[in-house]
Amino acid sequence: MSLISNLRAAAAVLVLSTAPALAQDKILNVSYDIARELFEALNPVFAADWKAKTGRDVTIDQSHAGSSAQARAVLEGLPADVVTFNQETDIDTLVQGGLVPENWRELFPNGASPYYSLPAFLVRKDNPKGIKDWNDLTREDVKVVFPNPRTSGNGRYTYLAAYAYALDANGGNQEEAQEFITKLFANVPVFDTGGRAATQTFAEREIGDVLITFEAETAGIAAQYADKEFVRVTPSVSLFAAFPVAVVAANAEKNGSTEVSNAYLSWLYTPEAQKILAQNHYRVTDASVAAEFKESLPEVKLVTVNEAFGGWAKIREEHLSEGGILETLFNN
Amino acid sequence: MTTASARIRPKRVLPGFTLSLGTTLLYLTVIILIPIAALVLTGAGIGWERFLRFVTSNSALNAFRVTLVAAGIATLINAFYGLLMAWVLTRYEFRGRVILDGLMDIPFALPTAVAGLALTALFSANGWFGGPLEAAGFQVVYALPGIIIAMAFTSIPFVVRAVQPVLEDLDPAIEEAAKTLGATPWQVFYRVILPAILPAWLGGCTVSMARSLGEFGAVVFIAGNLPGQTEIASLLAFIRIEEDNYAGAAAIALVLLCMALLLLLLSNLFQIRAARYREGGK
Amino acid sequence: MISAEEQIAASRHLATKSGQGVQRFLIGLAVVLTAVMIVAPLAYIFRRAFADGVGPYWAAITTPDTLHAIWLTVIVTIVVVPVNVAFGIAVAWVVARFRFPGRGLLMTLVEIPFSISPIIAGICYLLLYGRRGILGPFLQEHNITILFALPGIILVTMFVTAPFVAREVLPLMLAKGSEQEEAAVTLGAKGWQVFRYVTLPGIRWALLYGAVLCSARAVGEFGGVSVVSGRTRGQTNTLPLQVEQLFNDLNTGVAAFAAASTLTVIAIIALFAKALLQARAPHN
Numbered sequence: 001m002s003l004i005s006n007l008r009a010a011a012a013v014l015v016l017s018t019a020p021a022l023a024q025d026k027i028l029n030v031s032y033d034i035a036r037e038l039f040e041a042l043n044p045v046f047a048a049d050w051k052a053k054t055g056r057d058v059t060i061d062q063s064h065a066g067s068s069a070q071a072r073a074v075l076e077g078l079p080a081d082v083v084t085f086n087q088e089t090d091i092d093t094l095v096q097g098g099l100v101p102e103n104w105r106e107l108f109p110n111g112a113s114p115y116y117s118l119p120a121f122l123v124r125k126d127n128p129k130g131i132k133d134w135n136d137l138t139r140e141d142v143k144v145v146f147p148n149p150r151t152s153g154n155g156r157y158t159y160l161a162a163y164a165y166a167l168d169a170n171g172g173n174q175e176e177a178q179e180f181i182t183k184l185f186a187n188v189p190v191f192d193t194g195g196r197a198a199t200q201t202f203a204e205r206e207i208g209d210v211l212i213t214f215e216a217e218t219a220g221i222a223a224q225y226a227d228k229e230f231v232r233v234t235p236s237v238s239l240f241a242a243f244p245v246a247v248v249a250a251n252a253e254k255n256g257s258t259e260v261s262n263a264y265l266s267w268l269y270t271p272e273a274q275k276i277l278a279q280n281h282y283r284v285t286d287a288s289v290a291a292e293f294k295e296s297l298p299e300v301k302l303v304t305v306n307e308a309f310g311g312w313a314k315i316r317e318e319h320l321s322e323g324g325i326l327e328t329l330f331n332n
Numbered sequence: 333m334t335t336a337s338a339r340i341r342p343k344r345v346l347p348g349f350t351l352s353l354g355t356t357l358l359y360l361t362v363i364i365l366i367p368i369a370a371l372v373l374t375g376a377g378i379g380w381e382r383f384l385r386f387v388t389s390n391s392a393l394n395a396f397r398v399t400l401v402a403a404g405i406a407t408l409i410n411a412f413y414g415l416l417m418a419w420v421l422t423r424y425e426f427r428g429r430v431i432l433d434g435l436m437d438i439p440f441a442l443p444t445a446v447a448g449l450a451l452t453a454l455f456s457a458n459g460w461f462g463g464p465l466e467a468a469g470f471q472v473v474y475a476l477p478g479i480i481i482a483m484a485f486t487s488i489p490f491v492v493r494a495v496q497p498v499l500e501d502l503d504p505a506i507e508e509a510a511k512t513l514g515a516t517p518w519q520v521f522y523r524v525i526l527p528a529i530l531p532a533w534l535g536g537c538t539v540s541m542a543r544s545l546g547e548f549g550a551v552v553f554i555a556g557n558l559p560g561q562t563e564i565a566s567l568l569a570f571i572r573i574e575e576d577n578y579a580g581a582a583a584i585a586l587v588l589l590c591m592a593l594l595l596l597l598l599s600n601l602f603q604i605r606a607a608r609y610r611e612g613g614k
Numbered sequence: 615m616i617s618a619e620e621q622i623a624a625s626r627h628l629a630t631k632s633g634q635g636v637q638r639f640l641i642g643l644a645v646v647l648t649a650v651m652i653v654a655p656l657a658y659i660f661r662r663a664f665a666d667g668v669g670p671y672w673a674a675i676t677t678p679d680t681l682h683a684i685w686l687t688v689i690v691t692i693v694v695v696p697v698n699v700a701f702g703i704a705v706a707w708v709v710a711r712f713r714f715p716g717r718g719l720l721m722t723l724v725e726i727p728f729s730i731s732p733i734i735a736g737i738c739y740l741l742l743y744g745r746r747g748i749l750g751p752f753l754q755e756h757n758i759t760i761l762f763a764l765p766g767i768i769l770v771t772m773f774v775t776a777p778f779v780a781r782e783v784l785p786l787m788l789a790k791g792s793e794q795e796e797a798a799v800t801l802g803a804k805g806w807q808v809f810r811y812v813t814l815p816g817i818r819w820a821l822l823y824g825a826v827l828c829s830a831r832a833v834g835e836f837g838g839v840s841v842v843s844g845r846t847r848g849q850t851n852t853l854p855l856q857v858e859q860l861f862n863d864l865n866t867g868v869a870a871f872a873a874a875s876t877l878t879v880i881a882i883i884a885l886f887a888k889a890l891l892q893a894r895a896p897h898n
Contacts (some may be wrong), residue, residue: 028846036863064859065848069574077743078762078844093576097745148557151574190474190556193574196862198517205456224864283362330391330559347713347805349815353714355704359697363772367738368726370748374741413647420644424637432645434889440827441881443834444873445854449861453871459656459672461650462664485651490780498682517633539729546731549836552629561771566837573737573841582741585734592729598858600722 011297025050025058025260030080030245033194034217038280039084042317045276046267050260057259066194067153073246074099077258081252082260084245087153088215089312090322091246104246111314113242114268115282118302119154119161120215121233122202122222129209133235134165137210138183145190145208147198150325159326160315161239164308168237183331203228217279219296240302243282261266371373371589374582386583394560395568396587402476402564403544406483411537413484414491414528419493422499439488444549451482474556479564482551483544490543494536498529498606535602542595546588658699659878666746671748671749674872679847683856684876691832694771698828699821702779706810706817710787711795721784728777735773736841738768763846769853770838775831781825783817784859823891834877853877 031039043060049056061079073088074080075097078215083100085091091112094100105111107285115172123131129142131185138145147155159181166180167173203225211218215234222230245265252258267273274286278293309315319325375383386392439447454474455462465472472478485599502525510520548566555562563571565588572581664671674680705724709717727735733834741747743760753760762768794816798808814821836854842852853873861870 005382028849056713061846061849063844065845066574068576072574072576073844075576075760076740076761077750078846079757079759111869148571151571180365191558191560192581193557194862196864199864201864205473218865327391345799346792347705347808349712349714352704352708353712355701356708356720356724358777359701359704360720363776364723364726367735367742367773370742371734373748416640416644417648420640424641426641428645430889432648434885436647437885438652438656438881439889441830441834441884443854443857443877443881445836445857445880446659446834446877447655449857449870449874450659454655454658460654485655488651492820506822517636542729546729546734548731548733566733569737570733570841571730571742578741578746581737585731585737588734589730592731592790596722596725598731600725601891603894613782 021132023055025059026061026065026255027081027257028061028079028227029082029084029264030063030070030074030078031084032070032086033196034063034148034154034199034206034220035212036062036196038216038277038282041276041280042268042273045272046264048165049264049267053263056260058264060264064145064196066151068093068156069151069193074251078080079251079255080248081255081257082247082265084243084265085153086241086243087156087312088242088244090153091244091315092312094145094305095246098210099207099248099250100246101249105244106243107247108265109269110285111242111244112246113244113285114265115243115274115277115284117214117216117241117243117282118300119158119212119235119241120218120238120300121193121235122211122213122218123209123231125229125232127231127232127233129187131233131289134162134237135169137162137187137212138180140187142187142210143189143208144184144187144210144212145198145202146188146212147193147195148193150191150330152195152198154217155191155198155212156320156326157214157241161235162302162304162307163236163319164239165235167308168303178325178329183272185329203230215283215297216281234298234300237301237303239308240304343392357419359398360543368589370567371585373576373584378579378583382579383583383586386580387587391559391568392565392584394582395563396549396559397564398476398563399545401564402479403541403547404512406480406487406544407541409484410487410491410540411533414488414536414540415495415533417492418495418499420495436489436492439486444486444547446554447485448550448553449550451478451485451550455481455516455554456611473554475562476559478554478556479562482554483547486547487540487543488548490540491533491536492530494539495529499525499533502528531602531606535599535606538595538602542592542599545591616837639762656756656878659871659874663868663875664869665871666868670868671872671875673706673870675876679851680853680856680860681856681874682848683851683853683873686764686767686851687833687853689828691769693768693773695825695829698770698775698778700824701776702781702783702824704819705780706787707813708785711792724780725777727773728781732770732774732835732837732839733841736770736838739773739842740772762846762850764850766842767839767850770842771832772833773834774827774838777822778828779821780822782827785791786817786820787813793798808860817890819894825889826884826887826891830881833880 016052020267029039038239039062039110045061047058047060050056063080065073066091067085067087070083071085071093074083074094083094084090091100091104095102095104101107108114121131123129131137131142136142144160147332149155149159161185162187163177166177170176170214189207192201192203198211198213199217199221201269202209203221218232222232247258247261249258252261268277269286271289274284274289278284278289281296284290305315380387417436421429452473454460455468455478457463457466460475470477473482506524507520511525515523546566548570551564552567555567556566557563557567565584569581569584569588570582572578693737709721723887741752742749743766744750745754754793761767793810795808798812803811834854835852839852841853842857843855845851845859854877857870857873857877860873863869
C-alpha cells in the first residue's frame with residue numbers, strides 16, 4: 001500500500017514540477033562560482049522593478065560553479081535562460097553549440113559586459129611576507145592559492161595575468177614567461193575547481209600566504225572576515241576581466257522567457273543595478289556610479305586580453321587547447 | 333547416471349521465469365548496460381592512439397598512481413582493522429558490543445560528501461585532530477594521508493562484514509582440538525582460523541579496494557586536488573568533463589571501469605572459494 | 615611429582631589468563647580505533663552544526679533552498695527504492711530459482727554499479743542523454759528533458775543503488791532452497807500465491823534490510839548526481855549537493871554542517887531500523 005501511495009505522491013510531484021508556471025515569469029541565471037552573494041543582492045531588486053513595470057512576478061533561479069564548467073553544462077542541456085559568465089570564451093562555446101547568436105557582443109552595451117574586475121591579491125594580517133606584486137609570488141617562501149585554471153575562469157585569468165606580467169617584465173620572451181608560470185604553479189598547495197572553494201581554502205582553512213582571485217572577491221572576503229584583518233594588495237599590472245552576459249536565445253524562446261531575460265540583462269546597466277554591483281566591489285561602467293565608488297578601488301594598470309595575447313581565439317589555440325601551454329606547464 | 337539425469341531434467345516447476353528474467357534484463361539494460369555502452373562507444377570512438385595518449389599522459393599516470401597507492405594503503409588499513417573488528421565482535425562478549433557492531437555500518441549509510449566534510453574539518457589545522465597532528469609536523473588534509481583516511485573510512489564495512497559470518501560459522505571444536513594438542517593461541521589463529529577466513533577476508537579486501545578506487549565524494553573534500561600529488565583518477569575524469577574534454581574523461585573512466593570489473597571478478601572468485609570452504613567444513 | 619593432567623590444567627589456566635589480557639587489549643584497541651575513525655567524525659558534524667546554538671541551527675535548516683533540497687531528496691528516494699526493491703526481487707527469484715546459461719554473468723552485471731565510481735555512472739548518463747550525447751538529438755527533437763532535471767537525478771540514483779536489495783535477498787533465497795515453493799506449486803498454488811505466502815514471509819526482513827540500505831545510499835548519493843544535476847538551488851540541488859554548496863558560501867559556518875547533520879541523522883535512523891530488522895529476523 002505504501003508503495004502505491006508513494007508512487008502516486010511522486011507522480012503528483014512530477015506533474016507539479018513540470019507544469020508551466022502560470023502568469024509567473026521565471027528565469028534561470030547560470031553564473032560563475034563567486035557570484036552567489038552578488039545575485040542574491042541583485043535579484044530581489046530586479047524582481048521589484050519588473051513587478052512595478054509589468055505587474056508580473058518573476059522568480060530568478062541561480063546556478064553557480066566554475067564559469068567554463070557552467071558553459072559546458074548549458075551546452076549539455078542545463079536550461080539556462082541567461083548566462084552571466086566571467087569569460088567571453090565561455091559564451092563563445094555556447095555560440096558554437098547554436099544556443100547563443102553569434103553577434104551576442106552587440107546585443108548589450110560595452111561588448112555585453114555590464115561590469116568588470118581584475119585578478120588581485122589578498123594576504124594575511126600585516127602582510128608578513130611582504131607581497132606586493134606578481135614577482136613576489138614565485139619566491140620560495142610564498143604559498144599561493146588560486147583555483148584550477150583548467151576548470152575556473154577565475155583561475156584562468158590569474159594564469160593569464162601572471163603570464164602577461166611575465167611577458168611584460170621579460171620583454172616578451174615566451175620561454176622566460178613560461179618558466180615564471182612554472183615557478184608560480186610550484187608554489188600552489190591546493191588547486192580547487194572553483195573560485196569560492198579557493199577562498200575557503202585561504203580564509204577558513206588558513207592555507208597559503210596569498211589568495212589570487214577577482215578584486216571583487218578579495219574585497220568581499222576582507223569585509224566578511226573582518227576579524228582576520230586580511231590585507232588587499234593590488235599588483236602593479238593586471239588583466240582587464242570583462243564579465244560578459246547573454247540571453248541563451250534557444251532556451252529562452254522555448255521557455256517563453258525572452259522578454260524578461262532581455263529586461264533582466266538590460267537592467268544590469270541601470271544606475272540602480274550598477275550601484276549594487278559597485279557595493280559588491282565590482283568595477284562598473286556607469287560613470288556617475290564609478291565616480292561615487294572611486295575611493296574604494298585603487299588605480300591599477302589594466303591590460304586587455306587583446307593587447308597581451310591577441311585575443312581569446314589565440315589564447316584558446318595556444319594556451320588552453322589539449323596539450324597547449326597551460327596543460328604542459330600544469331603537469332610539470 | 334548424472335549425464336542421464338541432466339538430460340532428462342524435469343521441466344521448471346516454479347512459475348515466473350519469463351517475468352522475472354524479463355524484468356531483470358529490461359532494468360539491467362536500461363539503467364546499467366546502455367549507459368555503460370555509451371561510455372564504451374565513446375571510448376572506442378576516440379581511436380587507439382588518442383586513447384593511449386589520454387591514459388598515459390603525465391596527469392593521468394600520476395592520478396592513477398595516487399589513486400592506486402592511496403587505495404592500496406587504505407585497503408591494508410581496513411584489512412587489519414576489519415579483521416580486528418570482526419574478531420572482537422564475534423569472539424568476545426562485552427558491554428557496548430551491539431553499539432560497536434552498529435557503528436560498523438555508519439560509513440555505508442553516511443553520505444560520502446558528509447563524510448568528506450566531517451573528515452576535512454576534523455583533520456584541518458583548526459579541527460580536533462588536525463591541530464595536534466600539524467603541531468607534530470603531520471600534514472593530513474590536502475595530502476596523501478587525507479586521501480587514504482577518506483578512502484579507508486568509506487570502505488570500513490566491507491572487510492568486517494565479509495569476515496564476521498565466517499568467524500561465526502567456524503566450528504569451535506576444531507580450535508578446542510588444536511588447543512588440546514598443545515597449539516599456542518598464535519598457532520591456532522595462524523594454522524586453523526586464518527585458512528578458514530582467508531577467502532572471505534581477501535574477498536572483502538578486494539571489494540574494499542574497488543570501492544576505494546572509485547571513491548569521489550569524500551576524497552574531493554580532503555584531497556586538495558593538487559595535480560600529480562593529490563589528484564585522484566575519478567576527479568581527473570570529472571575535471572576532463574568540466575574542461576569539455578569528453579574523450580579524455582571517457583578514456584580515464586574506461587580504465588577505472590576495467591579495474592573495478594577485474595576486482596569484482598576476483599572478489600567473486602574468492603566468494604566461491606569461501607562458500608566452498610564453508611560447505612566443505614560442515 | 616606433577617601429574618600430566620595437572621600440567622594440562624595449569625597450562626590451560628595460563629592460556630586463559632594470558633588470553634584474558636589479549637582479549638582486553640583487543641577490545642580496547644577496537645573501541646579506541648572505532649572512536650577515532652567513526653565516532654569522532656560523526657560527533658564533529660553535530661559539534662559544528664550547533665556551534666552557535668539551536669536557533670541558528672534551526673534557521674539554517676529551514677531556509678527555503680535547504681528545505682527544497684530535503685524535499686527533492688525525499689522524492690528521489692521514494693521513487694528509487696520501490697523500483698529497486700522490485701528489481702531486487704526479480705533478480706533474486708530468477709537467479710536463485712532457475713538455472714540458465716549466463717546466470718553467473720547476470721550476477722556479475724547486477725553488481726557492477728556497486729564497484730564503479732558514481733562519477734563514472736554520471737559520465738555514462740551524460741554521454742548517453744546529454745544534448746551532445748548519443749540520444750541527445752532525439753531527446754531534443756521530442757522535447758524530453760532528462761539531464762539537469764528530476765529524471766536524470768532519479769536515473770543516476772537508480773544506477774548507483776541498483777544492487778542493494780538484490781545483494782541482501784539473493785543469498786537468503788539461495789540458502790533457503792526451493793523445496794517449499796515447489797511443494798506449494800504441486801499443491802496447486804498459483805504463481806503470485808507462492809510468492810505471497812511462501813517466499814515473501816521468508817525473505818521479508820532481508821527485503822526490508824536491503825530497502826533500508828538502498829534508501830540510505832539513495833539519500834546520500836553525491837558523485838553521480840553532481841554530474842547530472844545542474845546544481846540549481848531550489849530546483850535540482852539534492853541535500854548532499856546543497857551541503858557542498860553551503861560549504862562554499864561565505865558567512866555560512868553553521869549552514870553546511872546543519873544540512874550535513876540532517877543527513878547524518880537519516881543515516882543513524884537507517885542503522886537503527888536495520889538493527890531492529892536484524893534482531894527480528896530469524897537468524898540463519
